[in-house]
Amino acid sequence: MTKYLLVSFKTCPWVQRAAIVLREKKVAFDFTHIEPDNRPDWFLAISPHRKVPVLRVEDRVSLFESNAIAEYLDETIAPRLHPEDAEARAVNRAWTDYLPTFANTVTAVAYADTLDAYNKAAERIPEPFERLEKALAKQGAGPFFNGAAYSLVDAAYAPFLQRYFFLDRISKLGHIEKFPRLKAWGEALVARPSTHSFPPAEFEALYRDALKKRQKWLSRFIEPAEVGAK
Template identity: 65%
Template structure:
């Protein structure tokens, strides 16, 4: 088997997506963490967009962009996480394509500078959750997007649903509670071992520190200990 090294920022959700796929397939790999504010020259040479993740294969090939890495791993290592049926696979890919829009809408309130902007961003959250609630219901999903079978859709959304639950423990907006299928999905993903590159409490503390460091409106509510749900 090839030797895999995943170049990473410790709290990057896009890296986490690639790491999840590696763990789901039980592929041995090692992390190489670098600092976002001090990206070395060797990294710039292997990452055309100067972004993580980069998957190094045998210290010879560099794959970049988390979606491409996930697809490569799914094509080359069992078990297959995409559905075998071409139509189902296309539907799954379409929902993966929606994920960046979903992330912008459900995390926008963490990146604004005033309470008024916060409330405006919160108002956009239900629409994104409603789309996924309908999709999961139509597909008779649960606990994962396609039902009992874990997929690349789950790996794509897991880092961001996990972070939404973290945000709820910083400043609760309660929107996810209106969508029980999405909430159950988020909890199931957060509890799945493959989601975690670090011990859960340690990683949540790292995430909270990053929110505090951003110095946005929500940052004032970050405490040393996460609030219980």
């Protein structure tokens, strides 16, 4: 049995993406969490970009960048999460290529230093939401991006839709309700066990703590109170 080690920051969504793919394929793997502000020498030696995730395979090779890791796992371990049809697969890959734009736009409110910057960031969220809403019109009756079959697109977007729900509970953004397909997709992904590396309430608390430490504008709304995890 191949040995896999996934190196992570606890709240990193890009690591979460790789972990989701491993869990969807029912692959046993070890997790090692490091601190963003204290990256050990052994990690720097195996991470050319000095970032997580890193997937260590058989203590022999280190794979990096979440998209490359997801594609590698899908090529080497059944069941395949990409569609078998070449055209559908190309469309799926195009939407995973869009993920960084989606992620940066949706989570920018967390990095805003002022109310004005927060409002401007929030105003940009509907654009990527509308694009995904239109793409999801082709999903049919199934809950996932391609319908009934879970895919690498679902694994890619799950961490960032989860974070939108987190941010919306900290300070109401009120966008996703206007995009019913997207909302239902996000809720289906958050409900799927593979999305979670930690119990949901525990992870939302970790995420809030991480936001609080950044001391951005949104952090003023974060209280050490009970979280509304779903």
